[in-house]
Amino acid sequence: MQRLIEFRGVTKRFDDGTVAVAQLDLIAAPGQITVLVGPSGCGKTTSLRMVNRMVEPTSGTLLVGGQDVRSRPPAELRRGIGYVIQQAGLFPHRTVLDNVATVPLLTGATRRAARARASELLELVGLPSELARRYPGQLSGGQQQRVGVARALAADPPVLLMDEPFSAVDPVVREGLQDELLRLQGELGKTVLFVTHDIDEAIKLGDRVAVLRAGGVLAQFGPPQQLLAEPADEFVAGFVGRDRGYRSLSFVSTDGLAVHELATVRIGAPAAGPGWWLAVDGQRRPRGWLAPPHPGGGQAVRAGGSLHRLGGPMRTALDAALSSPSGLGVVVDDTGAVVGGVRAEEVLAAWRRHRGNDA
Amino acid sequence: MLEEILRYLSSPSNREKVLDLLGEHVVLAVVPLLLGLAVAVPLGWAAQRVRWLRAPVLGSASVLYTVPALALFVLMPSVLGTRILDGANVVVALALYTVALLVRPVVDALDAVPGHVVAAATAMGYRPARRFVAVELPMAVPVLAAGVRVASVSNISLVSVGAFIGLGGLGQLFTEGFQVRYLAPIVLGIVATLLLALVMDLLLVGLRWVSTPGLRAGAQA
Amino acid sequence: MIVNEVLAWFGDPAHWRGPGGVPMRVAEHLYYTVVTVLVAVVIAVPLGLAVGHTGRGGVVLVGLTNAMRALPTLGLLTFLFLLLGSADVATVVALVVLAVPPVLAGSYAGVQSVQREIVDAARGMGMTSTQCLWQVELPAALPLLLGGLRSAVLQVVATTAVAAYLGLGGLGRLLLDGLRSLDYPQMVAAALLTAALAVLLDLLLAGMARLVVPTGVRLSAASAGGAGRPRGGGP
Numbered sequence: 001m002q003r004l005i006e007f008r009g010v011t012k013r014f015d016d017g018t019v020a021v022a023q024l025d026l027i028a029a030p031g032q033i034t035v036l037v038g039p040s041g042c043g044k045t046t047s048l049r050m051v052n053r054m055v056e057p058t059s060g061t062l063l064v065g066g067q068d069v070r071s072r073p074p075a076e077l078r079r080g081i082g083y084v085i086q087q088a089g090l091f092p093h094r095t096v097l098d099n100v101a102t103v104p105l106l107t108g109a110t111r112r113a114a115r116a117r118a119s120e121l122l123e124l125v126g127l128p129s130e131l132a133r134r135y136p137g138q139l140s141g142g143q144q145q146r147v148g149v150a151r152a153l154a155a156d157p158p159v160l161l162m163d164e165p166f167s168a169v170d171p172v173v174r175e176g177l178q179d180e181l182l183r184l185q186g187e188l189g190k191t192v193l194f195v196t197h198d199i200d201e202a203i204k205l206g207d208r209v210a211v212l213r214a215g216g217v218l219a220q221f222g223p224p225q226q227l228l229a230e231p232a233d234e235f236v237a238g239f240v241g242r243d244r245g246y247r248s249l250s251f252v253s254t255d256g257l258a259v260h261e262l263a264t265v266r267i268g269a270p271a272a273g274p275g276w277w278l279a280v281d282g283q284r285r286p287r288g289w290l291a292p293p294h295p296g297g298g299q300a301v302r303a304g305g306s307l308h309r310l311g312g313p314m315r316t317a318l319d320a321a322l323s324s325p326s327g328l329g330v331v332v333d334d335t336g337a338v339v340g341g342v343r344a345e346e347v348l349a350a351w352r353r354h355r356g357n358d359a
Numbered sequence: 360m361l362e363e364i365l366r367y368l369s370s371p372s373n374r375e376k377v378l379d380l381l382g383e384h385v386v387l388a389v390v391p392l393l394l395g396l397a398v399a400v401p402l403g404w405a406a407q408r409v410r411w412l413r414a415p416v417l418g419s420a421s422v423l424y425t426v427p428a429l430a431l432f433v434l435m436p437s438v439l440g441t442r443i444l445d446g447a448n449v450v451v452a453l454a455l456y457t458v459a460l461l462v463r464p465v466v467d468a469l470d471a472v473p474g475h476v477v478a479a480a481t482a483m484g485y486r487p488a489r490r491f492v493a494v495e496l497p498m499a500v501p502v503l504a505a506g507v508r509v510a511s512v513s514n515i516s517l518v519s520v521g522a523f524i525g526l527g528g529l530g531q532l533f534t535e536g537f538q539v540r541y542l543a544p545i546v547l548g549i550v551a552t553l554l555l556a557l558v559m560d561l562l563l564v565g566l567r568w569v570s571t572p573g574l575r576a577g578a579q580a
Numbered sequence: 581m582i583v584n585e586v587l588a589w590f591g592d593p594a595h596w597r598g599p600g601g602v603p604m605r606v607a608e609h610l611y612y613t614v615v616t617v618l619v620a621v622v623i624a625v626p627l628g629l630a631v632g633h634t635g636r637g638g639v640v641l642v643g644l645t646n647a648m649r650a651l652p653t654l655g656l657l658t659f660l661f662l663l664l665g666s667a668d669v670a671t672v673v674a675l676v677v678l679a680v681p682p683v684l685a686g687s688y689a690g691v692q693s694v695q696r697e698i699v700d701a702a703r704g705m706g707m708t709s710t711q712c713l714w715q716v717e718l719p720a721a722l723p724l725l726l727g728g729l730r731s732a733v734l735q736v737v738a739t740t741a742v743a744a745y746l747g748l749g750g751l752g753r754l755l756l757d758g759l760r761s762l763d764y765p766q767m768v769a770a771a772l773l774t775a776a777l778a779v780l781l782d783l784l785l786a787g788m789a790r791l792v793v794p795t796g797v798r799l800s801a802a803s804a805g806g807a808g809r810p811r812g813g814g815p
Contacts, residue, residue, distance in 0.1 A: 052704060054700070054703065054704055074706075075706045075707065075708045075711075076706065077706070078703070078704055078705060078706035079705070079706030080706075081706075083701065083704035083705055085697055085700060085701055085704070086697070087695075087697040088697070088701070089695075089697040089698045089699075089700055089701025089702070089704075090698070090701070091698060091701075091702070091715075091716055091719075091720075091796075092698070092720060092796045092797050092799070092800035093716075093719035093720055093794035093795075093796045093797045094794075094796060095796065102705060103705050103706060106705070106706055106707060106711070107706075135795060135796035135799050135800070136796065136800065137796060137799040137800030138799060148701075151705070152705075161704075422779065424734075425734060425775075425778050425779050425782050426775040426778060426779070427734075427737065427738030427739075427741075427771075427774050427775060427778055428738060429738060429739075429741055429755070429771070429774070430738075430771035430772070430774045430775045430778075431771075432771075433755070433767050433768060433770070433771035434768060434771050434772070434775075436764075437582045437583075437768065443767075512646070512649050512650055515650070516649070516650070516652060516653070519652035519653070519654055519655065520652070520653055520654050520739060520742060522654055523654055523741075523742050523744075523745045523752075523756075524755065524756070524759055525759065529652070530652065530654050530655070532655075533652070533654045533655045533657075533658045533659075534654075534658070534745075536658060536662075537658040537661070537662070537745075540662060542659065542662050542663070545655055545658050545659045545662065546659065548652065548655050549651065549652055549655040549656070549659065552650065552651075552652040552655060553647070553650050553651065556649075556650035557650070560646070
């Protein structure tokens with residue numbers, strides 16, 4: 001009950017008549033990441049900003065932790081809610097450390113205590129301590145975003161609002177930040193309301209995903225698997241996009257999938273027989289495939305496909321098998337060492353069994 | 360006060376004098392503006408394009424701008440050999456001052472032209488000079504216009520101040536009024552100066568409006 | 581040669597002594613400048629900050645600033661003197677009218693220049709309006725604000741010469757006296773001194789700005805492409 005966000009019939013109509021959010025009913029469960037996703041103009045950002053009263057609802061009730069958001073002065077409300085925005089919004093005139101220490105200082109902590117807390121957080125979000133003395137203008141986009149997250153977490157708020165926080169960085173950095181968020185969430189268990197326009201991000205991060213239509217209408221709300229497997233209507237199906245079926249494999253486990261022995265050889269050494277051989281290094285990590293020898297002699301080394309981590313979802317297993325030059329998907333353990341191989345047919349057979357298990 | 364002014368203006372010699380002074384003021388303020396612009400644009404263009412020119416040009420402009428215009432009026436004769444109150448002297452001094460003021464806005468304005476537009480123009484086959492006139496300059500107009508408006512007000516104001524060392528223009532109404540302890544010409548002079556500044560400003564805004572049809576939607580005053 | 585004559589003027593010890601001497605005139609000039617700028621700052625900075633921060637009245641402010649810029653200083657000076665009879669008051673008021681627009685424009689532009697995301701983040705974190713103004717907007721606004729200040733000081737130093745017209749002191753006195761006695765070397769000397777004073781004060785202010793503007797703001801302005809002294813401070 002303490003860390004819950006609840007929208008009850010919340011509507012936002014602007015002065016010029018546009019309805020940004022229409023009668024939204026939504027509950028963000030405690031300790032979960034709830035994602036609001038939808039095309040431009042669907043009211044997702046407006047809805048988020050009503051939680052900390054950056055935008056005032058026209059009608060309806062919004063509760064945070066069981067309390068109506070209007071029952072407290074805005075500034076006080078906001079100090080108990082973490083807020084992360086797309087451009088980070090770091091204060092250019094303060095060091096990174098002092099930026100992170102902002103809310104504790106606002107709530108009356110001593111400078112020393114606030115800075116100590118800020119240091120802890122910088123470490124938590126994976127930033128090297130040398131950056132503490134630098135200024136935001138000297139940091140990269142990805143680093144700034146991490147500082148933004150640290151700053152939002154500084155006062156240890158139960159609720160975190162994130163408005164397209166990773167949209168302004170490049171895809172590689174974005175993926176890193178998404179993984180960081182999932183890791184942090186694993187450690188901290190905050191109640192997070194996350195806004196994005198990217199359905200893949202929504203599916204990756206959300207425990208539950210709310211798809212909004214233009215004009216602020218809720219089209220569907222549920223776990224990502226459900227969106228992929230059972231979209232409520234044409235709009236949701238279209239928004240979720242193609243490859244729905246393939247992507248839904250991300251949520252199917254590979255328990256019971258047989259893993260074969262793989263013929264491996266140390267890299268640099270020649271193959272010890274016909275067929276495909278997997279070249280590995282000293283730690284048994286895969287480095288490439290040795291193709292069957294040409295009639296004229298000589299062997300080509302081919303780059304391997306994607307790797308499937310043992311215990312991972314069916315999607316990675318299938319992709320490993322499909323992308324492997326030998327047709328055998330490489331399965332590795334947590335250290336990256338080769339454990340064995342899987343074939344595409346076997347993955348599909350496992351999938352059929354999984355389908356058969358459902359009522 | 361209004362009756363006083365009207366009484367002052369009821370005399371034909373006064374009316375003539377005011378018109379003469381107005382004319383003088385316009386010439387002394389506007390000619391340097393045009394000259395200054397004519398020099399500042401190529402100069403700014405050069406400074407923007409040639410790396411090593413940028414700092415010295417902007418630096419000297421900055422220093423020159425720091426020197427009070429009145430001082431320039433006095434110092435110019437030693438350089439030009441004219442007398443202080445010579446029209447030519449004033450025009451040259453003010454033109455120099457205008458150049459110093461406008462070089463920076465020219466550079467800023469050219470900097471503000473989006474790189475991809477310039478690149479597209481070059482890729483289409485525009486040579487630098489033609490491209491400058493046809494693409495960069497028109498896009499630089501809004502920022503430049505702001506600078507020119509400041510220069511315009513500044514020049515009008517400087518000519519008016521110059522009256523205290525004997526310069527022509529509407530400022531003479533102030534000195535005359537002061538000498539005979541008569542408020543009417545002073546108030547008239549203030550109003551006339553304000554009106555002149557307003558008219559010049561409107562003209563410039565109008566010119567900018569006319570010369571940038573495509574940019575109108577986004578441009579602001 | 582004129583240069584020799586000017587050097588001779590500077591070399592004459594009589595010009596450095598007494599109430600009409602260079603030191604005295606420079607002191608008087610500085611006095612008017614400092615008083616004017618102080619009054620202008622007290623009036624214009626809070627006003628510019630307030631309008632920029634609340635976002636209301638911006639159009640009126642810009643209009644007011646431009647109108648004030650167009651007011652002829654000499655006209656104001658003579659008008660006020662004839663009206664009020666006090667040369668000191670007339671001079672300071674006329675000069676304050678000259679100094680307010682750049683400072684006002686600089687303060688307003690400075691606050692407006694703070695990127696919206698930063699203000700959004702500050703409010704979103706729970707800063708009250710006032711806290712946001714003091715802790716976030718003002719530091720970030722400093723470059724343009726100080727730029728406006730520099731511009732104002734420059735214009736005031738240049739125009740304080742008019743004080744002499746009413747019989748007061750300052751370097752303008754040297755200028756006018758030289759004019760009336762057709763002493764061209766004296767006029768040049770006065771002009772050179774005024775120019776030197778202006779350049780010196782400008783350098784001083786630039787140095788001060790360097791010290792006052794927070795490092796982080798300077799760095800982010802540099803990486804964004806440079807604020808600087810706004811020309812006439814016009815928005």
